[in-house]
Amino acid sequence: MSHPKLASIFNKDEQKVNWHDKALWFVRHKRDLSVHQVKGWETLRELGHNIKAHTLSNLDNYLVEFETNALKNGIQVHWAANAKEHNTIVHQILEEHGAKKVVKSKSMLTEECHLNPYLEDRGIEVIDTDLGERIVQLAKEPPSHIVLPAIHKNRHEVDKLFQEHLHTKPCDGDPQYLTQEARKHLREKFINADAAITGVNFAIAETGGFVVCTNEGNADMGTHLAPIHIACMGFEKLIPKQEHLGVFLRLLARSATGQPITTYSSHFKRPMNGNKMHIVIVDNGRAEQLGRPDFRKSLHCIRCGACMNTCPIYRRSGGHSYDATIPGPIGSILSPGKDLTKHSSLPFASTLCGSCSDVCPVKIDIHSQLYKWRQIITKETKQPFVKKKSMVFMGKLFSKPKQFERIGKIGRWALRSLPQSMINAKPNVWGKSRDLPKGPKQSFDEWYRNRMKKSQ
Amino acid sequence: MGSRTDILNKIKANKPDKLALPTIDPYIFNEDLDLVKEFTKKVEVVGGNVYPISSLDEVTLKINTLLPNTHSNFSTLENTTGFNTISMDVIKRPHELEDLDVLVLQSGLAVSENGSIWVEDSVLPMRILPFITKHLVFVIDERSIVPYMHQAYEKINDFNFGVFISGPSKTADIEQSLVIGAHGALSLSVFLLK
Ligand code: SF4
Numbered sequence: 001m002s003h004p005k006l007a008s009i010f011n012k013d014e015q016k017v018n019w020h021d022k023a024l025w026f027v028r029h030k031r032d033l034s035v036h037q038v039k040g041w042e043t044l045r046e047l048g049h050n051i052k053a054h055t056l057s058n059l060d061n062y063l064v065e066f067e068t069n070a071l072k073n074g075i076q077v078h079w080a081a082n083a084k085e086h087n088t089i090v091h092q093i094l095e096e097h098g099a100k101k102v103v104k105s106k107s108m109l110t111e112e113c114h115l116n117p118y119l120e121d122r123g124i125e126v127i128d129t130d131l132g133e134r135i136v137q138l139a140k141e142p143p144s145h146i147v148l149p150a151i152h153k154n155r156h157e158v159d160k161l162f163q164e165h166l167h168t169k170p171c172d173g174d175p176q177y178l179t180q181e182a183r184k185h186l187r188e189k190f191i192n193a194d195a196a197i198t199g200v201n202f203a204i205a206e207t208g209g210f211v212v213c214t215n216e217g218n219a220d221m222g223t224h225l226a227p228i229h230i231a232c233m234g235f236e237k238l239i240p241k242q243e244h245l246g247v248f249l250r251l252l253a254r255s256a257t258g259q260p261i262t263t264y265s266s267h268f269k270r271p272m273n274g275n276k277m278h279i280v281i282v283d284n285g286r287a288e289q290l291g292r293p294d295f296r297k298s299l300h301c302i303r304c305g306a307c308m309n310t311c312p313i314y315r316r317s318g319g320h321s322y323d324a325t326i327p328g329p330i331g332s333i334l335s336p337g338k339d340l341t342k343h344s345s346l347p348f349a350s351t352l353c354g355s356c357s358d359v360c361p362v363k364i365d366i367h368s369q370l371y372k373w374r375q376i377i378t379k380e381t382k383q384p385f386v387k388k389k390s391m392v393f394m395g396k397l398f399s400k401p402k403q404f405e406r407i408g409k410i411g412r413w414a415l416r417s418l419p420q421s422m423i424n425a426k427p428n429v430w431g432k433s434r435d436l437p438k439g440p441k442q443s444f445d446e447w448y449r450n451r452m453k454k455s456q
Numbered sequence: 457m458g459s460r461t462d463i464l465n466k467i468k469a470n471k472p473d474k475l476a477l478p479t480i481d482p483y484i485f486n487e488d489l490d491l492v493k494e495f496t497k498k499v500e501v502v503g504g505n506v507y508p509i510s511s512l513d514e515v516t517l518k519i520n521t522l523l524p525n526t527h528s529n530f531s532t533l534e535n536t537t538g539f540n541t542i543s544m545d546v547i548k549r550p551h552e553l554e555d556l557d558v559l560v561l562q563s564g565l566a567v568s569e570n571g572s573i574w575v576e577d578s579v580l581p582m583r584i585l586p587f588i589t590k591h592l593v594f595v596i597d598e599r600s601i602v603p604y605m606h607q608a609y610e611k612i613n614d615f616n617f618g619v620f621i622s623g624p625s626k627t628a629d630i631e632q633s634l635v636i637g638a639h640g641a642l643s644l645s646v647f648l649l650k
Contacts, residue, residue, distance in 0.1 A: 040485040050478040057475040060467040081459035132629035155631045175630040217625040217640025224584035246605040260570030261622045270616040283463045291470030
């Protein structure tokens with residue numbers, strides 16, 4: 001289904017949309033307060049951007065350096081070209097050790113590869129341990145946000161889910177109680193797990209180690225209890241040196257939630273005595289994206305979610321309307337590279353206001369890339385007849401100023417004089433769930449000419 | 457090895473021309489922070505508490521008043537054997553630490569700008585300790601606070617596992633309301649030695 005269709009489903013519950021909109025804007029606001037306190041924030045973003053750009057330009061060598069050092073550290077390194085290979089590798093590791101119970105901390109990559117159903121089909125229990133992820137897992141839904149996976153659910157829905165699955169008492173959606181119960185429930189899972197899977201926030205070529213950031217402590221509870229740790233990373237997670245972590249850890253949490261740093265920034269370098277540590281390096285379309293000069297910068301992304309929180313479309317259409325692992329503005333430039341036809345509506349789910357590019361901690365030109373995808377999609381996929389015709393018509397209109405002025409006059413008159421029922425009639429999509437402004441008497445052009453006359 | 461060569465070749469073919477690696481000049485960010493004041497403020501922002509002390513002897517006494525009636529305590533500080541109710545020598549599996557109430561750790565590195573404290577496994581008898589304990593207490597010398605992450609990484613050398621911890625564990629995954637105490641520690645206290 002296209003983005004507009006899915007968005008209209010989300011929009012049925014107006015109260016929820018309003019809450020969703022405000023809640024995310026609040027997170028964006030916290031980000032603002034936090035970053036404005038950092039002296040040299042723009043320099044920091046610039047550094048983040050340039051370190052990533054440099055890394056991508058030398059990525060093959062850095063990956064080899066990382067692999068060499070990781071092996072020296074006693075970490076086993078695996079390479080996966082696509083989701084299927086990734087899943088097979090993870091399953092093989094688990095099978096070799098007879099691991100049946102797995103705890104997983106947040107990893108968008110394993111979502112992208114659909115690892116959970118793959119393992120579950122093979123008799124392995126996979127428990128998502130981030131609270132938000134556990135909530136959506138119980139609801140059998142994908143996350144709707146990369147940092148706040150259950151932002152589309154209200155407390156009463158969580159209350160009901162927990163009553164059903166964790167046998168909690170009805171609590172009118174008390175977050176304190178629900179979190180406590182989740183802690184107990186997941187504590188038991190941690191204690192009994194045979195293996196822990198995590199994502200990777202940053203992998204360091206120089207040291208062969210990697211960093212995982214969480215607020216809940218779930219990645220650490222999993223990895224330090226279970227004898228096997230499998231870390232899965234898209235290859236763009238690499239950075240050259242440890243000192244670069246100083247830049248990225250300063251950027252990440254402030255951009256994500258406004259915290260000065262996540263509660264836990266865990267640096268894994270060598271496995272504990274007797275334990276096993278594996279890392280799976282995944283391509284799955286990334287090398288191809290690297291080959292697209294207009295879009296390769298999308299690989300700079302550090303998954304902070306800021307572009308989602310700020311996006312006026314995302315806030316009002318919800319993460320599920322994007323029908324992609326990574327929703328929001330960044331998802332809309334990553335997804336078409338994977339499947340242009342399936343995701344052809346996503347680059348249009350934007351006002352091109354540029355707010356995403358403004359908040360992005362690694363300065364990805366998100367809105368310009370959205371615009372570039374539009375050019376490609378319009379050429380390469382079939383466009384609706386009406387849209388095609390109206391584009392030709394508008395093109396002609398805009399090229400003739402006199403005619404444009406005349407039509408503008410009629411338009412403004414219509415907006416002033418026609419009855420509401422006609423203005424908001426079905427063919428006018430701009431009038432859907434929205435009142436159009438009263439048409440002003442003057443056009444901008446006229447106002448400007450008058451002003452010039454007066455000032456002369 | 458799987459697809460190693462394929463992936464690397466594809467990257468080599470698709471990567472852009474080499475771009476320069478920027479150098480980080482930490483001076484750009486410098487605002488002459490009052491390190492102790494800023495650190496204290498940030499620890500409080502992230503949900504922890506800071507208590508100034510003038511001698512290590514005060515630590516266990518203070519803990520007993522802050523967190524009375526705990527059953528399972530462990531400290532890595534010297535001369536606190538009377539405080540410890542468990543011995544790491546008899547613990548075989550990290551799982552046995554599940555009921556740990558209070559853990560006291562010493563750290564030699566803390567960061568002013570974000571209230572985080574660095575712990576690495578050279579001071580950790582078991583990696584799970586700072587996560588599985590209910591209450592986490594750090595003892596830090598004021599002089600080990602650095603202004604920013606940049607300076608912190610200059611001080612970190614080799615380790616097997618290390619972690620920056622900033623406040624107690626927390627989540628806001630239910631309707632964005634902040635709850636302290638997710639999977640890790642329920643509280644974090646810092647004793648700051650003058
Ligand atoms: S594109 Fe930028 S703002 Fe969006 S999630 Fe990635 S790093 Fe954050």
